[in-house]
Amino acid sequence: MEAPPVTMMPVTGGTINMMEYLLQGSVLDHSLESLIHRLRGLCDNMEPETFLDHEMVFLLKGQQASPFVLRARRSMDRAGAPWHLRYLGQPEMGDKNRHALVRNCVDIATSENLTDFLMEMGFRMDHEFVAKGHLFRKGIMKIMVYKIFRILVPGNTDSTEALSLSYLVELSVVAPAGQDVVSDDMKNFAEQLKPLVHLEKIDPKRLM
Amino acid sequence: MGKRNQLVEVLGSGKRLKGLRVDAVYNPNTTDRKQPGYPMPMRSCYLTGVCTPSPWLFSPPFYVSYLLIWVTNLFLLVQREEKQLEASLDALLSQVADLKNSLGSFICKLENEYGRLTWPSVLDSFALLSGQLNTLNKVLKHEKTPLFRNQVIIPLVLSPDRDEDLMRQTEGRVPVFSHEVVPDHLRTKPDPEVEEQEKQLTTDAARIGADAAQKQIQSLNKMCSNLLEKISKEERESESGGLRPNKQTFNPTDTNALVAAVAFGKGLSNWRPSGSSGPGQPGQPGAGTILAGTSGLQQVQMAGAPSQQQPMLSGVQMAQAGQPGKMPSGIKTNIKSASMHPYQR
Numbered sequence: 432m433e434a435p436p437v438t439m440m441p442v443t444g445g446t447i448n449m450m451e452y453l454l455q456g457s458v459l460d461h462s463l464e465s466l467i468h469r470l471r472g473l474c475d476n477m478e479p480e481t482f483l484d485h486e487m488v489f490l491l492k493g494q495q496a497s498p499f500v501l502r503a504r505r506s507m508d509r510a511g512a513p514w515h516l517r518y519l520g521q522p523e524m525g526d527k528n529r530h531a532l533v534r535n536c537v538d539i540a541t542s543e544n545l546t547d548f549l550m551e552m553g554f555r556m557d558h559e560f561v562a563k564g565h566l567f568r569k570g571i572m573k574i575m576v577y578k579i580f581r582i583l584v585p586g587n588t589d590s591t592e593a594l595s596l597s598y599l600v601e602l603s604v605v606a607p608a609g610q611d612v613v614s615d616d617m618k619n620f621a622e623q624l625k626p627l628v629h630l631e632k633i634d635p636k637r638l639m
Numbered sequence: 640m641g642k643r644n645q646l647v648e649v650l651g652s653g654k655r656l657k658g659l660r661v662d663a664v665y666n667p668n669t670t671d672r673k674q675p676g677y678p679m680p681m682r683s684c685y686l687t688g689v690c691t692p693s694p695w696l697f698s699p700p701f702y703v704s705y706l707l708i709w710v711t712n713l714f715l716l717v718q719r720e721e722k723q724l725e726a727s728l729d730a731l732l733s734q735v736a737d738l739k740n741s742l743g744s745f746i747c748k749l750e751n752e753y754g755r756l757t758w759p760s761v762l763d764s765f766a767l768l769s770g771q772l773n774t775l776n777k778v779l780k781h782e783k784t785p786l787f788r789n790q791v792i793i794p795l796v797l798s799p800d801r802d803e804d805l806m807r808q809t810e811g812r813v814p815v816f817s818h819e820v821v822p823d824h825l826r827t828k829p830d831p832e833v834e835e836q837e838k839q840l841t842t843d844a845a846r847i848g849a850d851a852a853q854k855q856i857q858s859l860n861k862m863c864s865n866l867l868e869k870i871s872k873e874e875r876e877s878e879s880g881g882l883r884p885n886k887q888t889f890n891p892t893d894t895n896a897l898v899a900a901v902a903f904g905k906g907l908s909n910w911r912p913s914g915s916s917g918p919g920q921p922g923q924p925g926a927g928t929i930l931a932g933t934s935g936l937q938q939v940q941m942a943g944a945p946s947q948q949q950p951m952l953s954g955v956q957m958a959q960a961g962q963p964g965k966m967p968s969g970i971k972t973n974i975k976s977a978s979m980h981p982y983q984r
Contacts, residue, residue: 457889457894459889459893559907560901560907579901581906581907594907597893599894633894633895638899638905639899
């Protein structure tokens with residue numbers, strides 16, 4: 432039940448197809464401070480924003496081999512914030528000149544009974560984790576530096592354990608389809624973070 | 640013989656070939672070509688227009704023509720040399736003008752931007768000057784350049800009056816072509832004091848002796864190369880080497896592990912609900928295995944019964960033990976590969 436690639440979809444009325452351009456890297460714990468300082472200098476001037484999110488990934492297995500994946504995210508430190516439901520398509524491969532990973536992306540804000548709704552629809556939770564880190568913004572680019580925590584007792588977000596000694600760094604832009612110039616801007620920004628972090632296009636399929 | 644005779648006919652008929660008289664063919668076997676009064680043997684020659692010393696050529700009517708030819712040649716040579724001189728002088732002039740301009744701009748830079756001048760910018764100006772001096776040298780050494788040493792410049796008229804033409808040509812720097820200007824401008828030897836110093840230096844150098852001089856040269860070269868090496872090593876180290884060993888800021892394996900975790904939950908709570916006979920805590924491999932970047936799917940071990948030994952296929956639902964706080968039953972996991980976990984609890 433994979434959505435067909437964006438290029439094949441007719442442009443009828445309704446929402447514009449948004450694509451997420453993504454670059455990922457990581458930074459070791461002891462270099463986090465220098466990275467934060469550098470990002471504070473490079474990014475838009477705002478108060479450093481931290482976040483603590485709990486993300487659950489739901490799968491719907493249909494007749495096809497590959498299941499449909501939806502990600503539900505809730506904020507653990509901001510009371511009253513809506514839940515966030517996200518669909519991410521398969522990365523569009525082929526263009527070697529494109530510097531970022533591009534995939535179709537649909538973002539929806541929902542109310543709190545999202546998990547029940549998904550369960551009723553037939554989704555089953557595949558995995559979950561807690562993400563804790565910092566958020567920066569530069570124009571339309573969003574930079575997240577966060578640590579992934581594994582949840583030891585399912586459902587209990589207090590008993591967590593760090594997955595590794597590094598923070599994941601993600602540079603992402605959500606933009607309408609076809610704007611490849613965005614990936615050039617991202618690459619230029621990524622250059623400025625070297626040699627602290629190497630942000631690059633990592634194909635998840637390679638890591639399976 | 641017939642062909643030879645024909646050739647001889649052509650040669651011996653006195654036809655002028657390119658204005659030169661060609662000898663007859665000398666054939667030692669034939670006696671009929673032996674011409675009287677010719678003490679010199681006649682040499683054979685081919686129709687290349689080579690002038691061979693046939694005595695005929697020294698006869699008086701030819702003297703004049705030879706003289707004329709020689710004089711024309713000389714004249715042409717002189718003209719050619721003049722043209723060369725002019726051309727090389729032009730080239731020299733343009734080079735010197737360039738040099739003058741860059742010197743002028745350098746002086747301006749030093750005077751005006753004294754406060755914010757940086758060393759690299761000064762080095763750039765010096766490099767430019769050095770390049771221009773090099774091209775000047777090349778122009779002087781060019782094969783088409785006549786030896787300027789052979790030319791002499793003599794001032795014909797010296798006057799203390801202002802000369803407007805000269806002013807214009809020298810851009811206002813030399814207003815008067817007088818007795819004080821000439822020694823400086825037309826100088827070909829260095830100042831007397833400078834000459835003295837140079838003589839002193841050469842005598843000093845000669846006094847040391849060739850071997851000692853060589854040794855000094857070698858030690859100087861060695862010191863320079865040592866210094867250069869030290870500088871380049873320092874530069875290289877400070878850039879990258881100093882940072883690399885102790886300041887690794889990211890770990891690529893970690894990157895891959897984290898990306899895999901976010902993308903499809905590798906290493907996360909991808910747990911199987913199963914009988915928990917052991918401690919309530921799901922045992923799991925330490926963070927070290929994650930960091931080691933193992934391939935295959937890592938599965939968090941629930942405190943497992945031996946039933947976990949069976950390889951797990953997608954869609955297979957494990958028997959569930961009643962675990963408190965578990966997610967709703969009927970979890971279908973999407974497992975790509977089966978992996979036996981080394982730790983069995």
